[in-house]
Amino acid sequence: MRTMPQGVAKSTMLAVVGDSASGKTTLTRGLARVLGEEQVTHVPSDDYHRYDRAQRKVMAITPLNPSANYLDILERDLETLATQRAVLKPTYRHTDGTLGPPEYLQPGPYTVVDGLLCLQTEGLRRLFDCAVYLDPPEEIRRSWKLLRDTTRRGYTTDEVLNEMDRRDRDSARWVRPQRAFSDIVITFRPGARPEDKNLDAEILLRPTLPHPDLTGLAGEGASDLTITSLPHGEQLLSVPGTLPAGRAQAIEEAIWDRLHFARHLQLDRLGQFTRGVELFRSDALAITQLLVLYQLVTARATRALDVAGAPLRGPERS
Amino acid sequence: MRTMPQGVAKSTMLAVVGDSASGKTTLTRGLARVLGEEQVTHVPSDDYHRYDRAQRKVMAITPLNPSANYLDILERDLETLATQRAVLKPTYRHTDGTLGPPEYLQPGPYTVVDGLLCLQTEGLRRLFDCAVYLDPPEEIRRSWKLLRDTTRRGYTTDEVLNEMDRRDRDSARWVRPQRAFSDIVITFRPGARPEDKNLDAEILLRPTLPHPDLTGLAGEGASDLTITSLPHGEQLLSVPGTLPAGRAQAIEEAIWDRLHFARHLQLDRLGQFTRGVELFRSDALAITQLLVLYQLVTARATRALDVAGAPLRGPERS
Numbered sequence: 166m167r168t169m170p171q172g173v174a175k176s177t178m179l180a181v182v183g184d185s186a187s188g189k190t191t192l193t194r195g196l197a198r199v200l201g202e203e204q205v206t207h208v209p210s211d212d213y214h215r216y217d218r219a220q221r222k223v224m225a226i227t228p229l230n231p232s233a234n235y236l237d238i239l240e241r242d243l244e245t246l247a248t249q250r251a252v253l254k255p256t257y258r259h260t261d262g263t264l265g266p267p268e269y270l271q272p273g274p275y276t277v278v279d280g281l282l283c284l285q286t287e288g289l290r291r292l293f294d295c296a297v298y299l300d301p302p303e304e305i306r307r308s309w310k311l312l313r314d315t316t317r318r319g320y321t322t323d324e325v326l327n328e329m330d331r332r333d334r335d336s337a338r339w340v341r342p343q344r345a346f347s348d349i350v351i352t353f354r355p356g357a358r359p360e361d362k363n364l365d366a367e368i369l370l371r372p373t374l375p376h377p378d379l380t381g382l383a384g385e386g387a388s389d390l391t392i393t394s395l396p397h398g399e400q401l402l403s404v405p406g407t408l409p410a411g412r413a414q415a416i417e418e419a420i421w422d423r424l425h426f427a428r429h430l431q432l433d434r435l436g437q438f439t440r441g442v443e444l445f446r447s448d449a450l451a452i453t454q455l456l457v458l459y460q461l462v463t464a465r466a467t468r469a470l471d472v473a474g475a476p477l478r479g480p481e482r483s
Numbered sequence: 484m485r486t487m488p489q490g491v492a493k494s495t496m497l498a499v500v501g502d503s504a505s506g507k508t509t510l511t512r513g514l515a516r517v518l519g520e521e522q523v524t525h526v527p528s529d530d531y532h533r534y535d536r537a538q539r540k541v542m543a544i545t546p547l548n549p550s551a552n553y554l555d556i557l558e559r560d561l562e563t564l565a566t567q568r569a570v571l572k573p574t575y576r577h578t579d580g581t582l583g584p585p586e587y588l589q590p591g592p593y594t595v596v597d598g599l600l601c602l603q604t605e606g607l608r609r610l611f612d613c614a615v616y617l618d619p620p621e622e623i624r625r626s627w628k629l630l631r632d633t634t635r636r637g638y639t640t641d642e643v644l645n646e647m648d649r650r651d652r653d654s655a656r657w658v659r660p661q662r663a664f665s666d667i668v669i670t671f672r673p674g675a676r677p678e679d680k681n682l683d684a685e686i687l688l689r690p691t692l693p694h695p696d697l698t699g700l701a702g703e704g705a706s707d708l709t710i711t712s713l714p715h716g717e718q719l720l721s722v723p724g725t726l727p728a729g730r731a732q733a734i735e736e737a738i739w740d741r742l743h744f745a746r747h748l749q750l751d752r753l754g755q756f757t758r759g760v761e762l763f764r765s766d767a768l769a770i771t772q773l774l775v776l777y778q779l780v781t782a783r784a785t786r787a788l789d790v791a792g793a794p795l796r797g798p799e800r801s
Contacts, residue, residue: 215587235587238571245559253556253573255585264584267573269533269553 176206176247176272177465178292179457180347181279183299184229184340185332186310188353189279191438192299195454196277198434200461206246206273210280211257213239218262227328229335231285240288246272247292259318275461284343294464295374297457298347302354312440348374348460351453356406357387363406366449368456372398377423377459382416390416402456404449413448420455427462494524494565494590495783496610497775498665499597501617502547502658503650504628506671507597509756510617513772514595516752518779524564524591528598529575531557536580545646547653549603558606564590565610577636593779602661612782613692615775616665620672630758666692666778669771674724675705681724684767686774690716695741695777700734708734720774722767731766738773745780 179196181189197205213235214228226233235255242252249272256265284290284298301309307329314320320328344350350369355361370376379402383392389412393401404416421431435458436451437444497514499507515523531553532546544551553573560570567590574583602608602616619627625647632638638646662668668687673679688694697720701710707730711719722734739749753776754769755762 235571237569238587241563241568241570250559251555252559253553253571253585255571266582267571267585269556 174249175468176249176274176276177461177468178243178247178294179275179277179461180283180289180293180296181277181299182281182283182296182340182343182347183301184306184336185281186313187299187301187306188309188351189299191450192297192351192454192457193277193279195435195437195450196458196461198437199430199432199454199458200275204273205275205277206270208239208243208246208254208270208276208278209257210234210239210278210283211259212255213280214255214257214264217257217264227332227335229281229332229339231282231339234282236282236286236289239283240286240292243276243278243289243292246270246276248272261319274465281340282343284346285339290346295349295457295460296347297349297351298344300344300350300352302352305354347371349457353449361406363447364449365406366402366404366447366453368402368404368453369395370400370402370456374460375463376400376456377420379416379419382419384412404452406447406449408448410448413452416452417448417455420452420459424459424462426466430458430462492567493786494567494592494594495779495786496561496565496612497593497595497779498601498607498611498614499595499617500599500601500614500658500661500665501619502624502654503599504631505617505619505624506627506669507617509768510615510669510772510775511595511597513753513755513768514776514779516755517748517750517772517776518593522591523593523595524588526557526561526564526572526588526594526596527575528552528557528596528601529577530573531598532573532575532582535575535582545650545653547599547650547657549600549657552600554600554603554607557601558604558610561594561596561607561610564588564594566590579637592783599658600661602664603657608664613667613775613778614665615667615669616662618662618668618670620670623672665689667775671767679724681765682767683724684720684722684765684771686720686722686771687713688718688720688774692778693781694718694774695738697734697737700737702730722770724765724767726766728766731770734770735766735773738770738777742777742780744784748776748780 181193183189193207197207211228215233215235216224216226221228221233228234238255242254245252251272252270253267254270255267258265284296290296310329311322311325314325315322348371350371352367353364354367356363356365379390380392383390385391388405388407388409390408391403393403395401421428424430435454436446436448438447438450439445499511501507511525515525529546533551533553534542534544539546539551546552556573560572563570569590570588571585572588573585576583602614608614628647629640629643632643633640666689668689670685671682672685674681674683697708698710701708703709706723706725706727708726709721711721713719739746742748753772754764754766756765756768757763
């Protein structure tokens with residue numbers, strides 16, 4: 166087991182939920198890079214599929230159906246990782262849709278769980294320090310899914326399109342309702358004008374967690390950060406893809422200021438994403454990731470204080 | 484989950500430990516038949532092998548080495564089954580020595596765990612209501628192993644013989660010391676005369692559990708049950724393979740008398756075993772199985788009393 170900061174006995178748990186190809190991996194990969202790959206235990210909940218691709222075809226069931234997943238085992242394994250003990254995680258091979266031998270997974274200070282149904286049950290929901298729902302417009306998600314599944318998961322275009330139609334009902338029934346149980350809802354969408362090549366980010370912050378107050382940083386106009394107060398204490402942050410680089414940097418700095426005790430994490434590795442095999446960077450993605458990172462680091466620091474009953478010391482001073 | 488007798492929340496746990504081909508399956512199969520296959524959750528601890536056969540060959544490690552097994556996960560899974568929750572058990576395919584996808588295992592009133600290392604750790608040992616060690620003479624075990632591994636596990640004779648030599652040191656180091664942690668030690672050995680075709684059973688009963696008192700049933704001579712008191716409260720029962728059928732029946736009856744509340748289990752299905760593909764019956768095996776069954780049924784009944792705080796009622800009267 167890895168060395169843990171003294172007094173911190175529990176792994177900090179993040180759920181990233183959304184339909185297939187909604188951008189879960191893009192979001193979490195950047196977080197793992199910043200926190201340190203060796204600090205993060207990654208649990209793709211797709212690994213808990215009960216049936217392989219061939220069985221699902223025969224049964225006419227999609228992996229979005231909770232009964233097609235071992236959600237009870239997922240919950241147990243996450244409880245185990247949360248208390249810093251190893252698990253033997255099942256595996257699902259996306260490349261050919263078969264179930265493989267399980268993998269031994271070491272616990273880590275951070276546990277990042279992404280998948281279709283991570284917030285499906287009350288038992289799962291109570292495990293997470295922060296829950297994120299990815300909510301791209303359906304036409305964007307479909308184009309992402311088509312690209313990925315035909316290039317990396319061995320499906321033909323026809324198969325992906327047919328599968329998406331079959332999944333639609335199950336997504337409405339099982340995946341989308343989980344939006345209600347998330348602390349942060351993220352939507353990436355194309356800019357208003359055809360020439361805007363970077364996606365806009367809309368970030369809904371729910372009062373279920375304390376978020377950094379960025380109202381002093383809001384600007385005006387279509388190319389700046391805007392913050393809208395919504396009923397029930399919700400805030401909507403709009404980060405346009407056309408945000409000037411200097412403004413993006415100022416916003417990121419402001420969030421880092423509020424994470425002063427975790428300043429050693431600040432490296433320029435947020436905001437990266439791939440499209441096909443090309444690597445890009447997006448300020449809107451970086452700011453989105455930083456708002457999630459804020460929750461993880463804060464939850465961990467708060468728990469360290471609770472457990473240790475002493476003022477927090479950053480790793481560089483301990 | 485299966486319906487449980489009211490107030491009984493915990494599965495009754497049996498460990499059957501012994502070297503490869505020491506007769507573990509022969510012992511447990513009869514118990515499962517008597518208790519009812521659907522009442523027994525069977526966990527072969529070989530399924531928790533960390534490496535497949537090819538990996539072990541490269542690493543020059545035998546499966547008898549604790550580090551070649553996920554004993555931490557085995558312990559966790561048994562704790563989970565003990566409290567009547569399902570697990571996703573890994574699988575090891577003896578036919579070709581590969582690791583397979585995991586299997587979903589429902590909890591049951593009885594959990595029977597057999598394998599090489601079930602009593603290896605303190606954490607494992609404290610889980611069991613009864614622990615049995617199988618201790619056949621080495622030359623008998625080798626002949627059993629040779630027969631089984633060449634007929635059912637895809638090894639050549641040469642491979643089995645080489646493997647056994649390699650295993651010997653590990654067996655002495657890791658498997659045999661577990662004898663000390665068992666409540667019952669069972670040795671099947673050939674009779675004294677070449678014409679005795681049935682094996683004798685020697686059953687060492689340790690005072691770590693209350694065993695049925697059979698001293699009144701002991702006879703005299705080489706063809707009857709003899710009971711020897713040993714130091715430290717241990718008793719050695721010798722059941723010769725030449726025991727007359729009438730005597731065997733009287734002894735079995737006497738044990739069943741002490742299990743009067745479980746009389747509904749009494750069926751003539753104990754004592755069966757296979758050699759190659761042939762089916763045989765042995766009174767010595769039946770009596771041995773009955774002494775183990777006694778522990779399981781008694782542990783369960785005692786716990787039912789503890790939990791329910793009410794007089795025990797047999798299932799036929801509840």
